Amino acid sequence: MDDAKKEYDDIPGTFVFDQERSRQGYGINAFCMTLMKDENRKAFRADESTYLDQFGLTPEQKDSILKRQWNRILELGGNIYFTAKLGATDGLSFQQMAAMMTGSTQEGYASMMLNGGRSPNGNRSKSEWSSK
Numbered sequence: 001m002d003d004a005k006k007e008y009d010d011i012p013g014t015f016v017f018d019q020e021r022s023r024q025g026y027g028i029n030a031f032c033m034t035l036m037k038d039e040n041r042k043a044f045r046a047d048e049s050t051y052l053d054q055f056g057l058t059p060e061q062k063d064s065i066l067k068r069q070w071n072r073i074l075e076l077g078g079n080i081y082f083t084a085k086l087g088a089t090d091g092l093s094f095q096q097m098a099a100m101m102t103g104s105t106q107e108g109y110a111s112m113m114l115n116g117g118r119s120p121n122g123n124r125s126k127s128e129w130s131s132k
Contacts, residue, residue, distance in 0.1 A: 015074045025077015027055040028065065032082035035089045044089065070101045 008016045015021065022029075031052060034040040044051040052062050064072040065086065073083050087097040099109035102118075112118060 015071075017074075017079050021077045022079070023077075025061075025079065027057045028061055028073060028076065028078040029082040031055045031057070031065070032078070032085045035085040041089050070097055 006016075006018070008014070017025075035044065048066055049062070052065060057065070058076070061073075061076045063069075064076055068086075068090070070083065070087075073086075074080060084094055084097065087094070092100075095110060096106050099106045102109055102112075104112065
C-alpha cells in the first residue's frame with residue numbers, strides 16, 4: 001500500500017476504502033462477492049482454506065478471513081459491504097458484525113447507536129491520544 005500519509009489516516013478505528021486500499025483488497029473483495037451464489041457458499045464452507053487459495057490473497061489476508069477478524073479484514077483492503085457477505089454466510093447480521101467490530105454486545109451496540117452513536121470526544125484524532 002502507498003506509504004504516503006493521508007489526513008484521514010489520523011481518524012481512530014477507521015480504514016477509509018480509498019484507491020490504495022481497493023487495490024490491496026481486490027482478492028478479499030473478489031472472494032466475498034462469490035458468496036452471493038449458494039454453490040460458492042457451500043464450496044467455501046466445505047473447505048474454507050482451499051477455497052480461498054483461488055483469490056491470490058496474502059497470508060495475512062487469508063488468515064484474517066479464516067479467523068473472522070473483521071477489523072483486520074477491512075484494514076487489509078476489505079470493503080465493508082463486500083465483507084458483510086462473509087458475515088451473512090456465517091449467519092450474522094450487519095448489526096452483529098458491527099458489535100463484534102466495536103467490542104460490544106449486539107444489544108450494547110444497538111443501544112449506543114439509538115442514543116446518538118459513539119462520542120466524538122477522544123475519537124477524532126489519533127494524535128489527540130499522544131498529546132495527553
